[in-house]
Amino acid sequence: MGDAVVTVRTSKRERIRTIELANPDRRNAVTPGDLTRLESAISHAERTGDPVVYLAGAGAAFCAGADLETVVSLSDPAGFARHGARVARRIDESDPVVVAGIDGPARGGGVELALACDLRIATPEATFAESGVLHGLFGAWGGTVRLPRIVGEGNALDLSLSGRTIDAQHAHRIGLVSRITDDPFDVAIDLAERPADALRGIKRRVRDRSDVDAQERAEAELFARLHDRHGETISR
Template sequence: MIQTDDDGPVRTVTLRREDKRNALTPSALESLAGAITASPPPVVRLRGAGEAFSAGADFETIQTLASAAARGDTDPAYRFARAGQQLCAAIERSDTIVVGTVDGPARGGGMELALACDLRVGTPRATFGEPGVRFGLFGAWGGTQRLIELVGQTQAFDLALSGRTIGAETARSIGLLSRVTDDPAAVVAEIGAHDPTTLEHIHSLLAGSRPSDRSRQHEREANAFASLVAQHASSLQQLDR
């Protein structure tokens, strides 16, 4: 499901599960973290194959979590939330510059992956949304913190509470995307062409301004996610993308 291609200073990491719009399973979360952090070149491009960046958490996985919660076991839901948090934290804390290139929908956990990147570049086809509220859930992979840091409180509340979808130009206007272009790969190549030591210093200094510890909020997210999976277990078991 995770394809890695190195081309000089740029590693391209592709989510390749087109038939499920690159939805993420527990094993994919672990593989993706390794592909991004395992001694890659100075710049990593994260993309989705096919028509979507990522639809977020795999619906069959959510159904499995809901079935367990219906039997009184919320531990799997808690662990899944923590795994997503750990992946996004690994992306954010990587010494590598990670650029999310979004061509198509980024939904739920897919949007959270994009939020964890250092930079997000989209095509005119890019769309973003956190639809979890429609199912009785929310972005539990660190999205409640990163969204507000990137777009501000008003926009974060609007997106999280409404579950609405926004297009590329709106995403750019609120700071979710840095650029909208037909060729995101060219933007990544442009960055990768610079001196790697200079890139390393710039990245280190800019990344140093981020919050150093989100552990308390992550724990709250994971517990709240597990509680909501239990509360809405019956309807979640019937999910159909």
């Protein structure tokens, strides 16, 4: 199976860099190659001074998370976890304001990529699940770091321990989703009308927090141990 393609489109009118996860036949499941391209796209948006990045999925899903065929065959699960965590952190710490436009399912790593964004804007059709536990794993791309920070420890444990799916309204009630709208891109357009230096400054101040390296290392190590234990059952 070849890597999916992350296409990058730039809107010349709204000063918005659009990054689209474009593997709709697999609900935009993410491979290591996709993570690398996503990281490069974020870095490019930062270098070119794009004030707003819009992250979306092609077709009827936002992102199904890590590609399960890839996960089953991992020879270095800790490295894969660190790779995903690094890309999520790159989104988190980048200069542009990153808006996740979530239409349809967001699962596992897809939720974690969205958590790294500054705003998560959902359509009424969006659904969310931290589904790693269903495979004997967990969200290792910063999920155990960011999810409790955003929705609170109780809600984070409920979602992560159960693996259950929640709808957009529920996600909004617990703070996982910033807004629900028919067209999330409209929010990106609105933000792009604000002064870029103000957007960047606000993001830096709100995002200023203590180092999470140790937490991400612990995530990666636990993910590797669980992968060794449950890896053969993931695709069943």
